[in-house]
Every structure is written in C-alpha cells, then in structure tokens.
Amino acid sequence: MLSGVKAGLVSADVLRREQQELRRHERNNKHLEEESRHSETVFRDKSGRKRDLAQERLEQRQKAEAQSERDEQYARWGKGLAQGRQQQQNVEDAIKEMQKPLARYIDDQDLDRMLREQEREGDPMADFIKKRKAKENKDKKEKPRYNGPAPPLNRFNIWPGHRWDGVDRSNGFEQQRFARIANKKAVQELAYKWSVEDM
Numbered sequence: 249m250l251s252g253v254k255a256g257l258v259s260a261d262v263l264r265r266e267q268q269e270l271r272r273h274e275r276n277n278k279h280l281e282e283e284s285r286h287s288e289t290v291f292r293d294k295s296g297r298k299r300d301l302a303q304e305r306l307e308q309r310q311k312a313e314a315q316s317e318r319d320e321q322y323a324r325w326g327k328g329l330a331q332g333r334q335q336q337q338n339v340e341d342a343i344k345e346m347q348k349p350l351a352r353y354i355d356d357q358d359l360d361r362m363l364r365e366q367e368r369e370g371d372p373m374a375d376f377i378k379k380r381k382a383k384e385n386k387d388k389k390e391k392p393r394y395n396g397p398a399p400p401l402n403r404f405n406i407w408p409g410h411r412w413d414g415v416d417r418s419n420g421f422e423q424q425r426f427a428r429i430a431n432k433k434a435v436q437e438l439a440y441k442w443s444v445e446d447m
Contacts, residue, residue: 401426 291299324332352359367374392410399408402422 291301293299348358394408394410394412396412396414399412399414400416400418400422403425
C-alpha cells in the first residue's frame with residue numbers, strides 16, 4: 249500500500265509493529281517539518297545560484313525610476329522647449345490675473361497697456377508706430393552683410409557671409425546645374441513652338 253503497511257489479512261502483531269515504525273518515522277521527521285515550516289523559499293536562477301530577491305527588487309525599482317525620468321525628459325523635449333516656456337508663462341499670467349479683482353476700472357494699468365498694444369485695422373497711427381519701432385530696432389546693432397560684387401547663384405539663394413573675399417572656390421556643380429535647367433527649359437520651349445507652328 250502507499251503508506252508502507254502490508255495489504256490483505258494481517259495479524260495484530262504485525263499491525264502493531266508497523267504502527268510503531270510509522271510513529272518512529274514521524275518522530276524522526278518532526279524536526280524537519282518544524283525547520284521547513286519557518287524557512288523561506290530559496291529561489292535559484294538557471295545556473296543554480298541563489299537569487300537575492302530584495303536586491304533584484306531594488307535594482308528593478310532604480311531602473312524603473314531612471315526610465316521614468318528619461319521618459320519624462322523625452323516627453324518634455326517632444327513638446328518643445330519653447331512651448332513649455334510659453335505654457336509656463338501662460339500659467340503665471342493666469343495666476344497673476346486671478347489675483348486681480350473681478351471688476352476692472354478705467355485706471356487699471358494692465359488693462360490700459362493691453363488695449364494700447366492691440367493692433368486694430370484702419371488705425372491711422374499704427375503705421376507711424378510700426379515705422380518708429382522699426383527705426384528703433386534698426387538702431388540696434390545687426391549683423392553685417394556682404395557688400396561686394398554680385399555673388400554667383402546657388403540653388404538655395406543663400407547670400408554669402410560678410411567676410412567672403414569674392415573668390416568662387418566651388419567645383420562648378422552649381423553652374424552645371426543651372427546650365428542643365430536652362431537647357432531643359434530651352435528644349436521644352438523649342439518643342440512647344442515647333443508643335444504649334446502650323447496653327
């Protein structure tokens with residue numbers, strides 16, 4: 249039988265001996281049961297070494313924190329830095345506006361400044377103010393521009409810098425490109441004129 253006792257018709261003597269042996273076996277294994285009852289489970293990796301679960305949890309938490317910081321930073325970059333600054337400015341403006349009283353009177357400086365800065369269509373003074381602001385901006389130092397002879401054309405229409413000495417050091421690609429474009433245009437024009445010549 250599964251328990252280790254004999255099956256079938258058995259005498260009382262044999263039965264007593266088997267029961268004593270089972271009790272002795274249980275007493276011998278009692279301390280193993282007590283030890284195993286309060287012991288912790290041992291986790292092992294594929295190679296058989298013990299795993300330190302607390303250390304692994306700590307590492308996973310650190311990785312998750314680093315990943316969340318990285319995701320947050322990429323999300324901030326994805327929205328755009330200028331847009332983030334603009335949003336922060338909008339929040340500050342909204343807080344500033346909330347601190348003001350609900351009723352705004354004629355002597356409110358912020359309201360007056362906001363109304364003055366608005367541009368209205370058909371305002372005769374708007375052109376004068378724009379010219380004055382442009383003149384003030386022009387007085388500010390701006391980057392110098394190239395003032396020499398006309399530079400060779402390029403496909404991006406970029407003007408040379410102010411320090412350019414006027415020497416064309418290109419390999420001739422731009423001129424060849426413009427020549428191909430002009431040739432193609434001339435051939436198309438000639439083909440069109442030839443096709444409508446008889447009309």
